[in-house]
Amino acid sequence: MGSKAILRDAARILDRDQRNIISRWTQRVVKTEAVRSRQDLHLQEVLGAIPLLLTALAGWLRKGDFDEPLNPPEDVRLKARTHAEIRLEHGFHLADVLADFQLLRGEIWRAVCVELYEMHSNPDDILFLGQQLNYALDGVLAATAEACCELSRRKGRAGW
Amino acid sequence: MVKRIVVVDDEQPIAELIVQLLEFEGFAVEHCTDSAQAYRQIKEFAPHLVILDLMMPNLDGWAVLEQLQKDHAMRQVRVIICTAFGQEAFRRKKSLNRLDVPVLLKPFDIEDLLRMVHKTIGSP
Numbered sequence: 001m002g003s004k005a006i007l008r009d010a011a012r013i014l015d016r017d018q019r020n021i022i023s024r025w026t027q028r029v030v031k032t033e034a035v036r037s038r039q040d041l042h043l044q045e046v047l048g049a050i051p052l053l054l055t056a057l058a059g060w061l062r063k064g065d066f067d068e069p070l071n072p073p074e075d076v077r078l079k080a081r082t083h084a085e086i087r088l089e090h091g092f093h094l095a096d097v098l099a100d101f102q103l104l105r106g107e108i109w110r111a112v113c114v115e116l117y118e119m120h121s122n123p124d125d126i127l128f129l130g131q132q133l134n135y136a137l138d139g140v141l142a143a144t145a146e147a148c149c150e151l152s153r154r155k156g157r158a159g160w
Numbered sequence: 161m162v163k164r165i166v167v168v169d170d171e172q173p174i175a176e177l178i179v180q181l182l183e184f185e186g187f188a189v190e191h192c193t194d195s196a197q198a199y200r201q202i203k204e205f206a207p208h209l210v211i212l213d214l215m216m217p218n219l220d221g222w223a224v225l226e227q228l229q230k231d232h233a234m235r236q237v238r239v240i241i242c243t244a245f246g247q248e249a250f251r252r253k254k255s256l257n258r259l260d261v262p263v264l265l266k267p268f269d270i271e272d273l274l275r276m277v278h279k280t281i282g283s284p
Contacts, residue, residue, distance in 0.1 A: 020270045023177060027267035030171045031244070043176035 004064040006125040010112045011061035017111045022051055025107045034096040049083035066132050070139040080140045081147040094148040098141055105137045163284050166205055167191040168198045169213040186284030195219040199227045208281045214243040222252055238280050240264055
């Protein structure tokens, strides 16, 4: 079993490297078909609530409150939902929102893994972090999908 | 006098992202998303540096670079190529005899962008 210290270290890295993670995420997301076809979108619209979500995720990691990693705390769910709402308002689909979070997962892992591999020599710690982060982001994805479906029902949209 | 930079990238959010980062550093920055207008805008703004995306509709980054090379007054302008296609960029800059032009690969880290800009034109 890994230690919760690695979660706090990961939170510190996410806070410190937030600007870079968001920058790299933006460079990747503009290459997706969904965003590429929307030349009218400006940076703030593309970012949506991703910066807020990243801050919330770091806060969750820092607290180490991972007893139910597949059930993210309310502030994380809210930020993910806000991002989904922004995307849907711009005419994107649920699949596009989920792709946003998958790209974010990749950039988060890239940011934390190299440094934490050097700091934590115990493979159990790395495994623990990987599991918790993946569960957390899966929880975000599930909560977002749920929220999108609810929004879809409410607005009477079809095609998802 | 503050150093001036023009960012040429057809992807509006990326152009805005680079502008924000460089303005925060203290540079005066303009961006251009239509490569066909890039040469005119570069001439007007007379920048110290152009950050040039390669894959653009209308006129690709190489064509803009060639326009700059042909203009005697613009030859002093430094250029950083910014692209997701590294191998192609290295091959073309060799064929254009512009091995002096640095290439920044996308997705880039902010630190790498700033380091390359400072190395190319110094501080703001």
